[in-house]
Amino acid sequence: MTQETEVKIFKNSKKVYNAIAKSIIKLTSDSKQHDFNIALSGGNSPKGLFQKISSKYKDEIPWERIHLWWGDERCVPPSDEQSNYKMTVDYLISHISIPEKNIHRVRGEEDPEQEALRYSKEIEDTLNARGKEPVFDLIILGLGDDGHTASIFPDQLELFDHPENCAVAEHPLTGQKRITLTGHVLNNANRIYFLVTGENKALRVSEIMNDNEAAKLLPAYYISPVNGDLVWFLDEAAASLID
Numbered sequence: 001m002t003q004e005t006e007v008k009i010f011k012n013s014k015k016v017y018n019a020i021a022k023s024i025i026k027l028t029s030d031s032k033q034h035d036f037n038i039a040l041s042g043g044n045s046p047k048g049l050f051q052k053i054s055s056k057y058k059d060e061i062p063w064e065r066i067h068l069w070w071g072d073e074r075c076v077p078p079s080d081e082q083s084n085y086k087m088t089v090d091y092l093i094s095h096i097s098i099p100e101k102n103i104h105r106v107r108g109e110e111d112p113e114q115e116a117l118r119y120s121k122e123i124e125d126t127l128n129a130r131g132k133e134p135v136f137d138l139i140i141l142g143l144g145d146d147g148h149t150a151s152i153f154p155d156q157l158e159l160f161d162h163p164e165n166c167a168v169a170e171h172p173l174t175g176q177k178r179i180t181l182t183g184h185v186l187n188n189a190n191r192i193y194f195l196v197t198g199e200n201k202a203l204r205v206s207e208i209m210n211d212n213e214a215a216k217l218l219p220a221y222y223i224s225p226v227n228g229d230l231v232w233f234l235d236e237a238a239a240s241l242i243d
Contacts, residue, residue, distance in 0.1 A: 006231045007209065009239045013197040016233045017052040020140070020193060023231075024053070025060045027138060027191070036062075037127055038138045039069040039181065041150075042084025045142030045195050047091050054095035063098040069123070071139060072151035072169070072180040073106035075115075083108055112168045112177045119179060120165035130227060133188040134165060139181075143196045146172075147204045147218030151180035159183060160222050183222065190228045194220070199237040206241035 010016045028036050040046060053061070074082045078089075085105050093103065104122060107115050127134035141149045151169040152159045159167050160183025169178045186192070196205060207215040209232075215221040224230065 004225075004229055006229065007234065007239075007242075008231060009234050009236060011236055013048055013235045014052075016195065016197055016235050017049045018056075020049055020195060020233050021052050021057050023193070024138070025057060028061055028066065031065075031137070033137070034065060035067055036065050036137045037067045037069060037135075039071045039136045039140065039189075040084075040088060041071055041140045041142040041195065042073065042087065043142050043144075045197070046140060047087065048197075049140075049195060050088065050091035054092050058096045061096075063096055063102070066098065067102045067104060067126070068093070068098070069104045069136070070106050071141060071186075072178055073108045075108045075112050075168075075177040075179065077109040078105065078107075080108075106179050108179070112179060116164065116166040116168050116179050123165045123185070130188055133184055136185070136189040138191045138193065139186060139189045140193050140195055141186075141220070141223065143194060143201055143204060143220050145200055145204065147207075147215075147220050149194075149220040149223060150186065151178035152183070152219040154217055154219060157219060157222070160187075160219075186223060187225050188227070189225050192223060192225055192228065192230045194223070194230070194232045194234075196232065196238045197235040199240065201238045202241045205232075205234060205238050206243070209242045 070084055073084050076082050078085050106119055123134050153172050155172050162182040165185045167182050169180045208221050
């Protein structure tokens with residue numbers, strides 16, 4: 001946990017989604033940049049956020065300036081129900097007017113090692129850099145029950161030191177291959193929003209917030225933007241065990 005960490009606690013998940021949506025509207029409207037690069041979370045966490053944006057706020061975000069990326073992707077075709085890309089299409093992209101060229105999909109159907117290198121290069125060629133590292137304007141992250149974030153799992157903490165922008169990760173239980181942003185890219189973002197809801201996340205949240213020894217085994221503990229802001233958006237259930 002860094003000094004610049006901000007923790008916002010809301011009554012329920014709907015209020016969390018609303019707060020993040022409004023924050024994205026403010027960020028993108030205040031930004032003077034022509035392109036605003038956002039890396040999205042996969043899994044179940046952002047579904048409610050995407051639904052909130054597409055039902056209530058889709059006309060308040062300048063989609064022609066927004067570039068969408070993914071923090072991680074499962075190595076499955078884009079039509080697969082497990083695809084983070086498909087979930088984003090279903091809940092967000094199919095409801096908004098965003099130019100096709102602004103959507104930067106991880107090709108989960110390709111050879112994982114080759115695709116990790118290709119996506120690394122696309123990031124490098126497209127984004128602004130700070131030093132040698134590419135800069136996302138905003139990265140939205142979720143938190144797994146095991147403390148993983150993006151697709152960096154507790155047994156793969158070395159991905160925080162991986163030299164490439166992306167790497168191939170493996171789910172520790174299923175062995176499913178995934179492509180994930182690595183630590184140096186995550187921690188070089190201008191802003192990181194953790195979207196965490198539900199009682200099942202409360203133990204991990206408390207370990208990280210209370211700076212417990214157990215937290216040092218959790219990938220999410222090591223998310224700490226060097227030059228940016230870190231904001232945790234929690235509902236009361238997820239925050240229930242914080243001291």
